[in-house]
Amino acid sequence: MASQKNIVVIGASVAGHTFVNTIAPQLPAGYRVILVERNEFIVHLPTVVRSCIVPGWESKNLTSRLTQENVFPTGSRHRVLCPNSVVELRTNSVVLSEAFEGSTELAFEKCIIATGAQQGAPFRPAAGSSLDEYKTFLRNMQNDIKAAESILIVGGGTVGVETGGEINALYPKKQVTIVHSESGLLHPDATAAPAGFTTFPTTGAKVSANLQKQLGVRGVKVYLNDRAILQPGQSGPLGSRQSIPLKSGETVEADYVLVSVGNVPNSAIVKAADPAAVSANGYVIVDSLFRVVPGSSASPLAGEYYALGDVAALPSWRTSVSASAEGPALGNIVAAEIKGKSPKAYTPASMTGACIVTLGDKGGAGQLPMPIFGTVSAPGFILGMKSKDFFARQFDARFTGATKVSTAA
Numbered sequence: 001m002a003s004q005k006n007i008v009v010i011g012a013s014v015a016g017h018t019f020v021n022t023i024a025p026q027l028p029a030g031y032r033v034i035l036v037e038r039n040e041f042i043v044h045l046p047t048v049v050r051s052c053i054v055p056g057w058e059s060k061n062l063t064s065r066l067t068q069e070n071v072f073p074t075g076s077r078h079r080v081l082c083p084n085s086v087v088e089l090r091t092n093s094v095v096l097s098e099a100f101e102g103s104t105e106l107a108f109e110k111c112i113i114a115t116g117a118q119q120g121a122p123f124r125p126a127a128g129s130s131l132d133e134y135k136t137f138l139r140n141m142q143n144d145i146k147a148a149e150s151i152l153i154v155g156g157g158t159v160g161v162e163t164g165g166e167i168n169a170l171y172p173k174k175q176v177t178i179v180h181s182e183s184g185l186l187h188p189d190a191t192a193a194p195a196g197f198t199t200f201p202t203t204g205a206k207v208s209a210n211l212q213k214q215l216g217v218r219g220v221k222v223y224l225n226d227r228a229i230l231q232p233g234q235s236g237p238l239g240s241r242q243s244i245p246l247k248s249g250e251t252v253e254a255d256y257v258l259v260s261v262g263n264v265p266n267s268a269i270v271k272a273a274d275p276a277a278v279s280a281n282g283y284v285i286v287d288s289l290f291r292v293v294p295g296s297s298a299s300p301l302a303g304e305y306y307a308l309g310d311v312a313a314l315p316s317w318r319t320s321v322s323a324s325a326e327g328p329a330l331g332n333i334v335a336a337e338i339k340g341k342s343p344k345a346y347t348p349a350s351m352t353g354a355c356i357v358t359l360g361d362k363g364g365a366g367q368l369p370m371p372i373f374g375t376v377s378a379p380g381f382i383l384g385m386k387s388k389d390f391f392a393r394q395f396d397a398r399f400t401g402a403t404k405v406s407t408a409a
């Protein structure tokens with residue numbers, strides 16, 4: 001297969017996989033996709049907020065093993081390398097952790113960086129963890145939450161709020177407290193945009209206020225403009241009730257601490273190749289064709305490197321909604337380039353500003369940007385749709401190989 005020109009894709013979650021599904025059918029003979037994924041499985045991350053709380057949800061609606069058979073049709077020339085990792089980016093080639101076709105160095109025509117973000121479990125599986133290990137982690141956490149009486153959630157972004165809502169829905173008598181550094185839940189403060197990434201949008205103040213009101217009615221305490229002062233290792237089950245100091249001087253009593261902050265771009269391999277291609281807050285700098293902007297023409301990244309999804313500095317929220325718009329857009333750009341046509345620059349569609357936040361099986365709030373009407377509050381049926389299966393059908397639909405994936409709840 002040495003004569004094949006490789007389109008290497010690093011990371012097989014929303015961004016990488018939607019790119020692959022768009023580019024693979026458009027590639028002329030002589031080109032093939034090589035999809036590299038370090039974990040043996042892919043997680044539908046929106047479901048995690050329930051799977052770490054509600055017993056049984058670790059087994060449904062959440063994960064799928066990534067195989068040649070469930071990604072590509074039978075007999076396809078395209079390849080899934082999984083589990084395998086890209087450990088180094090070079091000029092026109094990448095280095096793999098495991099050899100493929102006799103070598104750990106893999107030459108490419110184009111390389112797509114879709115390495116996403118990283119955060120501690122449960123919110124993202126540890127690099128290299130097996131599916132069984134991840135499910136065991138989730139089951140242990142469900143048991144620890146069941147045993148806890150008072151849970152402190154550090155971070156009131158979407159994930160912290162949704163997880164608090166899930167705990168409250170299942171265990172209404174447990175005390176749940178959310179401590180958040182901004183003036184409202186989610187991200188209403190423009191000043192909170194990460195340094196060097198000024199285009200990161202804010203969430204609507206109405207959505208924040210609505211969520212806070214609903215949580216208040218349910219007895220969930222919310223501290224805003226504040227920070228928990230945690231000791232090293234003070235997360236998960238504490239073994240006993242402890243007083244956790246806040247920066248404001250208040251204290252929160254808790255026997256379980258869930259840290260829902262620290263979601264950072266997974267850009268280490270890019271930074272190692274060219275530190276100037278990564279912004280101060282860790283995002284890979286790209287242009288409107290998703291091309292990585294190298295520090296200099298001598299950079300190994302000065303060739304055919306692209307980045308998208310959670311790892312890339314693009315002007316919309318780093319969400320599954322955005323990643324699943326960027327994958328097809330980049331697929332069409334690369335297909336056009338290969339065919340010698342002018343590619344169309346990417347601008348985020350208004351839907352990438354959608355934000356739907358559920359609170360267990362009932363309630364929640366959100367915003368939907370609509371053409372002509374502008375941004376409107378998310379109607380109840382949309383919240384209900386998300387809460388029912390966290391849009392898992394979209395996850396299943398990504399797997400277009402002969403072996404079907406079904407994570408339906």
Ligand SMILES: Cc1cc2nc3c(=O)[nH]c(=O)nc-3n(C[C@H](O)[C@H](O)[C@H](O)COP(=O)(O)OP(=O)(O)OC[C@H]3O[C@@H](n4cnc5c(N)ncnc54)[C@H](O)[C@@H]3O)c2cc1C
Pocket residue numbers: 010011012013014015016036037038039042045046047048049084085086087114115116117118119123124159266269308309310311318319320321322323
């Ligand atoms: C708990 C949680 C809930 C969320 N809920 C929502 C929601 O309700 N709605 C929404 O729109 N968004 C939600 N998001 C955000 C959404 O999941 C992300 O924006 C989306 O997953 C980004 O996709 P991605 O493909 O860019 O990156 P990721 O999903 O992070 O995937 C990156 C992939 O790359 C792989 N990888 C990394 N490095 C390498 C390497 N060197 N070699 C090979 N493979 C590698 C990883 O294993 C991973 O599979 C949520 C996120 C979390 C954490």
